[in-house]
Every structure is written in C-alpha cells, then in structure tokens.
Amino acid sequence: xxxxxxxxxxxxxxxxxxxxxxxxxxIRNIIAKNLAVLVSKDGKSRSSGMWFVRAEGESKK
Numbered sequence: 001x002x003x004x005x006x007x008x009x010x011x012x013x014x015x016x017x018x019x020x021x022x023x024x025x026x027i028r029n030i031i032a033k034n035l036a037v038l039v040s041k042d043g044k045s046r047s048s049g050m051w052f053v054r055a056e057g058e059s060k061k
Contacts, residue, residue, distance in 0.1 A: 001057045002040055004032045008050040016051075 004017040004027060017027050021040040027033040035046045035053040045054040 001055070002036050003054050003056050004036055005052040005054075006050050007052055011050070 001018060002021055002024065003015060005013065006016045007013045016029070016032060017036075019026065024033060024036045024040060027036055029051070031048050032051045032053065035048060035051055038044075039046055039053045039055050043055045045052070047053070
C-alpha cells in the first residue's frame with residue numbers, strides 16, 4: 001500500500017491518498033503521483049515540499 005500525506009502549517013497534516021500500487025493513476029497531483037511511482041518501485045520513502053510518500057504493509061519492498 002502506498003500512503004501520500006500532506007504536511008503543511010496552513011492546510012494541516014492529513015492523508016491525501018492511500019491505495020494499492022496499481023491505482024496510483026488515481027492521484028490527481030503530479031508531484032504526489034511521481035513520488036508514489038518512485039516509492040512503488042523501491043519502497044523508499046520520499047518527500048517534496050508538503051508531500052510525503054511512503055510504502056506500508058505487504059507491498060513494502
């Protein structure tokens with residue numbers, strides 16, 4: 001499972017999207033989607049600005 005989180009002082013901290021690697025195309029934000037693709041390939045957490053993406057559970061590599 002891939003988890004996309006937003007961490008921002010104004011918008012707050014919350015899960016933006018969570019789902020299976022096969023459903024990454026559902027993510028509408030380009031930066032979040034690109035990070036999710038990278039995380040799905042190697043399982044390493046990544047961040048860019050307010051976006052934090054990590055792998056969790058069975059799909060973690």
